[in-house]
Amino acid sequence: MSSNKDARIRVVKDGPYMVIGNVPLIREAAVREGDRPPTKWRKVAEYPLKERYALCRCGQTKSSPYCDGSHAATKFDGTETAVRRTRREKPRLIKGPGVDMDPNAAPCARAQFCQREGGIGRLIADSGNKEKRDLAIEIAGQCPAGRLVIYDKIEGAPIEREIERSISVTEDPSRKISGPLWVKGGIVIEGADGEPYLTANSAALCRCGRSKRMPFCDGTHVEVGFNRTDDLK
Ligand code: FES
Structure with a gap:
């Protein structure tokens, strides 16, 4: 995890994500060939750096990805339903000869990178081979x-x-789908009650407003075909 210790995100009750501490904001697209699993992320745009900003959580803004107050007009119910863990519990690992893997450290955002190369489980099983091990890590x-x-x-x-x-x-x-907010580098995420969630190197925050594990993405955006056409130009 990196520096910038002041960086944090606060979930606002039935409102946006307040981002504090000069956190860089970019847009990234999954790169696929046809309907095969994606193989990399491509940077599409960079937003101006700001000390603080509010990102949409309800999926209804007309100023995506920023909040425009639509949550109030639509009476957005953003109740936090995620299980709040305070420490990393001992995970049930999938064991391989080179590395082990916790396959369940957070809800699935259905980005499908794990389906590369026949599935990451297969790479773990073959992780005695350095190339396969490195690919699993990637x-x-x-x-x-x-x-x-x-x-x-x-x-x-x-x-x-x-x-x-x-x-x-x-x-x-x-897939013509807009995805979650990918929070990188161990930024603290605080609930509306001020209590932090378990800090992770990567976390996906819901921005479609439909997750059943708020504030985190649980892949529902795929089911509902969340598509911010203004994001996909
Ligand atoms: S963005 Fe993934 S469930 Fe809302």
Whole structure:
């Protein structure tokens, strides 16, 4: 995890995400060939750097990705329903010869990177091979939700790449779907009650307003075909 210790995100009750501390905001698109799983993220745009800003959480703004107050007009119910963990519990790991993996560290955002190369589970099973091991680590790092955490077999510690504290507004243009806000680098996320959620290297915050595990994305945006056409130009 990187510096900029003041960076934090506060969930506003039935309102937006308040982002504080000069957190860079960019837009990234998943790159796929046809209907195959995506293989990388491509930077599409960079927003002006601001000390603080409010990002839409209800999915109704006309100034995406920023909040324009639509949550009040639509009486958005943003009740936080995610299980609040205060520490990383001992995960049930999928064991491989080179590395192990926690496959369930966060709700699935359905970005599908884990389906590359026949599935990340297969890569873990073949992780005695350095190339497969490295690919598994790369793929886990592409998951915006931080659902897949790879563990070193000797140290027993997570293998996570150092990423700058930033937020990416994600999209999957091939599927014509707008995705969650990808929070990177261990930014503290506080609930509306001021209590922090467990800090993670990656976390996906819902911006369609439909998740059943608020404030985190649970993949519902795919089911409902969340599509901010202004994001997908
Ligand atoms: S953005 Fe994924 S569930 Fe809302």
